[in-house]
Amino acid sequence: MPAEIVDLRSDTVTVPSAAMREVMAAAPVGDDVYDEDPSIRALEELAAELCGKEAGLFVPSGSMANVIAQMVHARPGDEIVVPDKAHSVLYEVGAGPRLAGVQYSEIAGRALFTAEELAPRIKAPTFHTPGTGAVWVENTHNMAGGRIFPQEDLVAIGELCHERGVPLHMDGARLFNAVVASGRSAAEIAAPVDTVTFCLSKGLGAPVGSVLSGTKEFRTEAHRTRKLLGGGMRQAGIVAAGGIFALEHHIDELAEDHRRARTLAQRANAMAGLAVELDAVETNIVMADVESGDAEGLAERAKERGLLFHALEPTRVRFVTHRDLSDAAIERALELLATCL
Numbered sequence: 606m607p608a609e610i611v612d613l614r615s616d617t618v619t620v621p622s623a624a625m626r627e628v629m630a631a632a633p634v635g636d637d638v639y640d641e642d643p644s645i646r647a648l649e650e651l652a653a654e655l656c657g658k659e660a661g662l663f664v665p666s667g668s669m670a671n672v673i674a675q676m677v678h679a680r681p682g683d684e685i686v687v688p689d690k691a692h693s694v695l696y697e698v699g700a701g702p703r704l705a706g707v708q709y710s711e712i713a714g715r716a717l718f719t720a721e722e723l724a725p726r727i728k729a730p731t732f733h734t735p736g737t738g739a740v741w742v743e744n745t746h747n748m749a750g751g752r753i754f755p756q757e758d759l760v761a762i763g764e765l766c767h768e769r770g771v772p773l774h775m776d777g778a779r780l781f782n783a784v785v786a787s788g789r790s791a792a793e794i795a796a797p798v799d800t801v802t803f804c805l806s807k808g809l810g811a812p813v814g815s816v817l818s819g820t821k822e823f824r825t826e827a828h829r830t831r832k833l834l835g836g837g838m839r840q841a842g843i844v845a846a847g848g849i850f851a852l853e854h855h856i857d858e859l860a861e862d863h864r865r866a867r868t869l870a871q872r873a874n875a876m877a878g879l880a881v882e883l884d885a886v887e888t889n890i891v892m893a894d895v896e897s898g899d900a901e902g903l904a905e906r907a908k909e910r911g912l913l914f915h916a917l918e919p920t921r922v923r924f925v926t927h928r929d930l931s932d933a934a935i936e937r938a939l940e941l942l943a944t945c946l
């Protein structure tokens with residue numbers, strides 16, 4: 606591969622800046638299994654406050670946050686109602702069924718859904734059938750191309766779940782992309798849900814971790830479940846400090862990622878051989894349909910020239926913009942893409 610690489614595989618490839626590393630090196634630390642790491646507690650309080658929840662729990666990954674939420678909200682055998690192509694179903698190694706013992710009731714074809722679509726899927730347990738342990742929303746929705754959950758629908762879904770006594774969880778790995786693109790606060794977006802998680806290690810640019818927030822009682826159970834999964838950390842305030850830095854300095858800059866994604870989408874859509882649904886590009890993810898039908902081949906040819914992206918489906922590729930890309934990198938990506946097509 607050429608020396609200069611443009612990496613559009615994911616916003617997880619971002620690396621901590623010199624300023625972030627400096628803050629991390631100086632972070633006060635303690636034993637987090639005893640809940641005594643001051644940097645972790647500060648991050649958890651900041652994250653919970655931003656999300657409008659009582660308490661937050663720092664966890665090593667978004668996947669762990671999601672499985673903890675399933676273990677705390679549901680009992681083995683329960684159903685979790687999930688959107689179409691949920692990250693938890695596709696990309697978490699089957700953690701929900703395997704570790705929480707849940708099964709999924711998928712709203713096929715609907716990454717973003719309405720309260721009316723959800724209503725018939727919420728079930729009380731009967732002699733024959735499982736009950737609903739939790740309802741899941743993903744915001745922004747990864748496989749839908751970073752789409753933002755319509756807030757009116759979320760509010761109606763929250764009311765329905767509340768009425769029916771079913772917990773509502775938001776996989777908000779890219780919650781702050783939704784914040785910046787919609788102009789709503791994280792607290793407003795997360796108000797209808799009982800629990801919410803977001804990743805620090807994606808577009809926000811910290812090296813490790815997610816924060817899972819909810820009530821104080823939820824956090825107590827989640828903290829214990831994190832320990833059960835082997836996620837009890839010790840002086841992890843060093844990494845948490847990177848998360849605080851990211852929340853304090855990097856949220857607004859996500860707007861740049863969104864601007865670059867739009868440029869990429871428009872120009873890619875204008876190329877023969879690619880089609881992008883431009884209205885679906887709301888944040889930092891661009892899904893492009895490959896007319897030749899060979900997404901894998903296109904990704905391979907691009908990789909040989911130093912342009913990285915994923916072929917997520919046989920005829921579909923995904924480009925993700927992030928803070929370690931410049932406008933020049935996007936130009937270079939577009940040139941290479943045109944060559945490969």
Ligand SMILES: *Cc1c(COP(=O)(O)O)cnc(C)c1O
Pocket residue numbers: 665666667668669671692693743745746747776778779804806815
């Ligand atoms: C990235 C991501 C996660 C969690 O990913 P980790 O790699 O485990 O941190 C969860 N949900 C969505 C929608 C994601 O994009």
